[in-house]
Amino acid sequence: MDKKDHDGMSHAERKRALLRDGEFYRAGAAHARAQIKHDAKPEVMLHSALDHATWALRARADMLLKPTGASITSLAPYVLPALSFIRRRRLVKPALAVATLAGVATWYVQRKRAQQVAY
Template identity: 40%
Template sequence: MSKEAERAAVEADKQRLIREGELYRIKVVHAKALVGNALQPDALLHGAVDQAIGMAQARLGGLLQPGGLKSVNFKALLPYALTVGSYIARKRLVKPAMGVALAAGVGMAWLLRRQPAPQDEQE
């Protein structure tokens, strides 16, 4: 190789390294911005709610009909549940609400026990 070809190759390597360094700095700035946004209180709360909903679906999924809790859209129901919960708390109806929930649970258990068990097919 001639001296000019070597200089051109070295210059090309320098330019490539400079571009890679710029890209690396841009990625670092972008990552810092993502972390800053992820640490905002609303993003933390949203992540915690998503985690709790996922855990509830995983733990309680087999309790309901086929499909489990996957067919229930908890994210759509959560604002209504919070509204009802805050109304109950403001009006100091916590104990009556717990009584109604207990009665509903006992009623559901009674209904589920009354249903005839599915019979297996006989050969």
């Protein structure tokens, strides 16, 4: 504490304030130790890694969707039921094939546009 904070405080008051600060410090140190022990558990580390990977994928998807004005949050109510329908009907492989073909077609069209702009 600053000396300015102690102006007008008696020795006993300063001692109580110092003891209180020491209690807060010890409680903070104990909390930090417990947090480190908790975060070092394998299941917590795996959960943290999955959270980080999910965040990175979502940020990437939002970046790709930004020019269209859409976002993952706005598309989720439409996409999740469609994915559920595809899974229930066991159409996963055909859906992946269609998505791959759509991706290749998009790549081809963008490449052609880039070539036309370059000339």
